[in-house]
Amino acid sequence: MSQKPSKGIPSPRDSRRDFLKQSAVLTGIALTPKAAITAAENQWDEKLADAIEKIPLNIEINGIQKSLSVEPRVTLLDLLREQLNLTGTKKGCDYGQCGACTVHVNGKRVLSCLTLAVMHDGEKVTTIEGLAKGDELHPMQEAFIKHDGFQCGYCTSGQIMSAVACIREGHAGSETEIREFMSGNLCRCGAYPNIVDAIVEVKKQGKNI
Amino acid sequence: MENFFDKVAGEPIDRVDGRMKVTGKAKYAAEYELPDMAYAVLVSSSIAKGTIRRVDAKAALRAPGVLAVISHENSIKVPAHADNEHPTEPPTGGQPFRAFYNNKVYFNGQPVAVVVADTYERARHAAMLVQVEYDKEKHTTSFEENIGSARIPSQVKKNPKSSLADYDRGEVDGYKKAPVVVEAEYLLPNEMHNPMELQAITAHWTADDKLTVYDKVQGTKPTQAAFAKEWKLPVQNVKVIAEFVGGAFGNGLHQWPHETAAIIAAKMVKRPVKLMLTREQMFYMVGYRPRTWQKVAIGANPDGKIVGIRHEAIGQTSSYEDFTESVLQQTRMMYTSPNVSTRYRLLPLDVSTPIWMRGPGEATGAFALESAMDELAFKLNIDPIQLRLINHTDVDPDNGLPWSTKYLKECIQLGAEKIGWSNRSMKPGGRRSGEWLVGYGMGVGCFGAHRGAAAVRARLMANGTLQFQSAVTDIGPGTGTAMVQIASGQIGISPDKITFQLGNSDFPQAPNQGGSATVATVGSAVVAACNVLKEKLLGMAASAEKRFTDVKMEDVLFSSGQISLKNSPSVGVAYTDILKKENLPEIDIIQDSKPGTEGSKYSKYSFSVHFAEVHVHALTGRVKVNKVVSCADAGTIVNKKTAGNQIIGGVAGGIGMALQEDAVMDHRFGRYITKDFAEYHIPVHADVPHVDVIFIDKPDYIIDPMGTKGLGEIAIIGVAPAIANAIFNASGKRIRELPITVDKLV
Numbered sequence: 001m002s003q004k005p006s007k008g009i010p011s012p013r014d015s016r017r018d019f020l021k022q023s024a025v026l027t028g029i030a031l032t033p034k035a036a037i038t039a040a041e042n043q044w045d046e047k048l049a050d051a052i053e054k055i056p057l058n059i060e061i062n063g064i065q066k067s068l069s070v071e072p073r074v075t076l077l078d079l080l081r082e083q084l085n086l087t088g089t090k091k092g093c094d095y096g097q098c099g100a101c102t103v104h105v106n107g108k109r110v111l112s113c114l115t116l117a118v119m120h121d122g123e124k125v126t127t128i129e130g131l132a133k134g135d136e137l138h139p140m141q142e143a144f145i146k147h148d149g150f151q152c153g154y155c156t157s158g159q160i161m162s163a164v165a166c167i168r169e170g171h172a173g174s175e176t177e178i179r180e181f182m183s184g185n186l187c188r189c190g191a192y193p194n195i196v197d198a199i200v201e202v203k204k205q206g207k208n209i
Numbered sequence: 210m211e212n213f214f215d216k217v218a219g220e221p222i223d224r225v226d227g228r229m230k231v232t233g234k235a236k237y238a239a240e241y242e243l244p245d246m247a248y249a250v251l252v253s254s255s256i257a258k259g260t261i262r263r264v265d266a267k268a269a270l271r272a273p274g275v276l277a278v279i280s281h282e283n284s285i286k287v288p289a290h291a292d293n294e295h296p297t298e299p300p301t302g303g304q305p306f307r308a309f310y311n312n313k314v315y316f317n318g319q320p321v322a323v324v325v326a327d328t329y330e331r332a333r334h335a336a337m338l339v340q341v342e343y344d345k346e347k348h349t350t351s352f353e354e355n356i357g358s359a360r361i362p363s364q365v366k367k368n369p370k371s372s373l374a375d376y377d378r379g380e381v382d383g384y385k386k387a388p389v390v391v392e393a394e395y396l397l398p399n400e401m402h403n404p405m406e407l408q409a410i411t412a413h414w415t416a417d418d419k420l421t422v423y424d425k426v427q428g429t430k431p432t433q434a435a436f437a438k439e440w441k442l443p444v445q446n447v448k449v450i451a452e453f454v455g456g457a458f459g460n461g462l463h464q465w466p467h468e469t470a471a472i473i474a475a476k477m478v479k480r481p482v483k484l485m486l487t488r489e490q491m492f493y494m495v496g497y498r499p500r501t502w503q504k505v506a507i508g509a510n511p512d513g514k515i516v517g518i519r520h521e522a523i524g525q526t527s528s529y530e531d532f533t534e535s536v537l538q539q540t541r542m543m544y545t546s547p548n549v550s551t552r553y554r555l556l557p558l559d560v561s562t563p564i565w566m567r568g569p570g571e572a573t574g575a576f577a578l579e580s581a582m583d584e585l586a587f588k589l590n591i592d593p594i595q596l597r598l599i600n601h602t603d604v605d606p607d608n609g610l611p612w613s614t615k616y617l618k619e620c621i622q623l624g625a626e627k628i629g630w631s632n633r634s635m636k637p638g639g640r641r642s643g644e645w646l647v648g649y650g651m652g653v654g655c656f657g658a659h660r661g662a663a664a665v666r667a668r669l670m671a672n673g674t675l676q677f678q679s680a681v682t683d684i685g686p687g688t689g690t691a692m693v694q695i696a697s698g699q700i701g702i703s704p705d706k707i708t709f710q711l712g713n714s715d716f717p718q719a720p721n722q723g724g725s726a727t728v729a730t731v732g733s734a735v736v737a738a739c740n741v742l743k744e745k746l747l748g749m750a751a752s753a754e755k756r757f758t759d760v761k762m763e764d765v766l767f768s769s770g771q772i773s774l775k776n777s778p779s780v781g782v783a784y785t786d787i788l789k790k791e792n793l794p795e796i797d798i799i800q801d802s803k804p805g806t807e808g809s810k811y812s813k814y815s816f817s818v819h820f821a822e823v824h825v826h827a828l829t830g831r832v833k834v835n836k837v838v839s840c841a842d843a844g845t846i847v848n849k850k851t852a853g854n855q856i857i858g859g860v861a862g863g864i865g866m867a868l869q870e871d872a873v874m875d876h877r878f879g880r881y882i883t884k885d886f887a888e889y890h891i892p893v894h895a896d897v898p899h900v901d902v903i904f905i906d907k908p909d910y911i912i913d914p915m916g917t918k919g920l921g922e923i924a925i926i927g928v929a930p931a932i933a934n935a936i937f938n939a940s941g942k943r944i945r946e947l948p949i950t951v952d953k954l955v
């Protein structure tokens with residue numbers, strides 16, 4: 001980050017205009033007849049864009065405070081997966097329709113594909129990687145293994161994060177209620193009944209999860 | 210002789226990779242971190258047929274972070290593509306669409322360019338800036354309007370003996386002579402596999418002629434072979450990694466354009482490239498269950514004995530590739546009918562190529578056949594179970610061979626008891642629960658029990674652990690777990706000391722995970738490897754314990770990590786002691802295994818029966834599947850927990866098929882209007898009831914040494930007709946076009 005021009009955060013409109021001007025000049029040079037590939041000569045372009053288009057973000061993820069600089073258009077999901085290598089949170093649709101990307105923000109379940117990372121400045125995010133205490137699995141993780149609440153495992157992180165929240169919200173009173181309040185988490189492998197069994201068991205244990 | 214079945218079969222042990230999956234540590238195709246990774250986003254065609262006049266990449270190239278915009282105009286050529294000019298008539302399948310090969314557009318949503326940038330957001334944005342101009346041609350995407358153009362599959366033209374060829378047993382259309390005839394048409398829509406993991410690939414040229422891909426595929430070796438062929442590389446120069454696969458259901462059994470696009474891109478920008486499709490793109494280029502029209506006619510005597518069946522099917526395919534599946538086989542072998550005629554045709558349209566989707570053609574065919582059987586039972590006023598039993602056959606009427614094993618009658622009996630079939634009213638609409646009409650239905654499924662060739666590497670270590678490697682993938686059934694259990698039973702080492710690594714083409718040969726054949730195929734190799742290890746251990750045992758001198762295999766037991774004498778069990782020697790005595794750090798073998806010829810004397814199938822209790826709301830037509838009982842004759846069950854889960858998953862898939870799934874195309878454009886989960890409905894938690902799973906659990910040693918027969922397909926085959934039949938029983942409405950949505954019931 002230190003190579004960046006340190007002019008603070010410029011006002012978006014001006015800088016955008018500067019950037020475009022600059023960038024048009026640069027690409028004008030780079031656009032040789034073989035122009036299909038601009039390759040990496042345009043490093044200036046990227047650096048400028050970085051400086052202009054990113055904003056600071058302070059966010060706690062799985063108990064670790066992070067000071068980041070991200071583009072406003074980056075979703076929380078893509079931040080986790082592509083920039084922080086926290087790939088336990090899954091992308092199944094990117095439209096808020098499948099639940100694979102469910103994380104906890106300040107303890108509540110949130111679809112991380114449907115929210116921009118910069119909207120969570122100062123907040124606490126827990127992902128599937130942060131659910132266990134070291135080697136000791138969270139009771140919901142244990143129950144998923146015991147009841148075989150998954151097959152391919154791709155929806156599993158989202159199911160588990162949602163399941164924990166479902167109990168916390170007080171929506172795990174009966175199997176029917178669980179089914180209703182877990183219906184935003186799709187499982188194409190169809191392990192639903194086993195997931196419900198896992199949630200029922202954890203709920204019965206009555207632990208503070 | 211003692212065998213696997215007697216020892217450990219069925220133990221419901223936890224999945225060996227369960228911890229990886231519940232902690233988010235399992236890595237899928239788009240989750241590998243490589244140095245200097247670039248991101249690719251596809252630009253899809255907006256017309257269904259024509260040619261690309263121009264790709265205007267100027268604005269995209271000017272956008273920050275963009276490394277390349279690649280289309281047919283500037284793409285490097287994939288070496289093998291030119292060898293494969295599309296002939297006027299599509300080939301017999303297996304000729305995938307060639308990304309960026311020329312300016313032709315074969316289907317809407319076809320990748321016409323790929324944008325590569327240093328971040329995902331930049332690639333996505335730049336992809337929106339690419340302008341493509343087309344010369345449009347009139348496209349043909351409507352199945353109904355073009356059904357007259359259906360033709361014989363190319364494969365049949367080449368080989369008239371193909372199982373897809375016209376088939377007549379006994380008299381052609383012998384059903385017509387029967388006193389009672391039912392005849393009806395059935396229609397299945399296009400259905401999308403839609404695994405939760407979006408199709409993704411990370412392509413990395415580690416050298417000019419060396420390619421590594423992390424890919425969402427069902428076979429690492431078949432994919433390795435395909436890419437090696439495409440790029441004209443020695444096979445060992447291509448490495449395919451698929452350690453975890455987030456569901457596939459068949460759509461990882463073929464090469465798709467996005468894979469080639471990513472590989473081209475990685476080569477051109479000289480960086481590893483990651484490409485993940487969007488959910489919408491998943492509808493266009495990674496296969497689907499093809500729309501299929503069927504007509505079934507059954508003729509029977511008043512006592513229920515079937516006289517003849519005719520079953521016709523027309524399935525959709527693309528204009529550039531024949532896709533065929535086995536829709537009609539069940540009709541030839543399930544019931545003892547002296548006269549059977551089947552006809553299979555393909556209808557090429559300006560769409561992308563379908564691919565096998567769970568239970569594939571058999572599930573499609575079973576919907577029509579098992580619905581027609583229900584219609585016949587109703588017409589004859591015979592209980593549908595009775596009708597199946599009357600027409601039960603103990604030899605395969607298709608080829609006259611005996612079954613390797615068949616416990617279908619037992620399945621029917623056990624399932625009927627469990628669902629409470631005796632509560633079923635013979636008269637439709639005869640049972641009510643408040644505002645709901647209650648109905649019961651059943652459907653039979655079967656699928657060929659296949660076993661292929663495979664090899665495994667096995668290393669017995671000095672510390673007593675056993676490590677396996679196989680190129681096979683696990684798309685969800687729990688392959689590693691099953692293999693560990695098989696090995697444990699075979700060599701007497703506890704499961705926690707055995708590991709099974711998979712999903713890497715560097716490991717020994719295994720076919721695609723598909724066709725319910727993985728356990729039979731790879732499990733047999735595990736058994737063979739264990740047997741070799743046992744021989745080696747026994748051969749060396751005397752050095753650690755004299756009383757094993759000249760002892761034969763049949764005189765010893767292998768359990769708890771040691772060999773002992775059968776007739777004096779206190780005399781034993783641990784495997785670890787044998788290795789120590791021999792000064793061996795490990796025994797390392799690669800063992801292959803393939804089926805013998807014995808199997809050709811039998812007809813080999815897994816069978817299932819699904820029972821459904823549904824409630825249909827009398828006023829609104831809303832359908833609730835209240836209860837499902839599935840009983841499977843799938844040979845030995847290796848792990849009751851994971852196998853039960855597979856059946857549950859198949860039932861969930863069948864509920865989707867019966868009630869929800871429908872990819873609807875707007876034929877003005879050849880585009881799907883149902884292109885995400887808001888529009889294309891798949892079952893959610895609230896749609897799937899408790900499923901009672903019953904296993905016959907009797908071994909079939911004709912297929913393989915474990916006695917397994919395969920489970921994945923029969924889990925779904927027969928579910929949709931069971932539900933449709935239950936809806937008829939509840940409401941008196943016979944719906945022959947899936948999915949059965951409320952509009953069809955009110």
Ligand code: FES
Pocket residue numbers: 090091092093094095096097098099100101102111112113114
């Ligand atoms: S990826 Fe967020 S809901 Fe599907």
Ligand code: FES
Pocket residue numbers: 149150151152153154155156186187188189190191405455456685
């Ligand atoms: S476990 Fe595969 S999608 Fe749920």
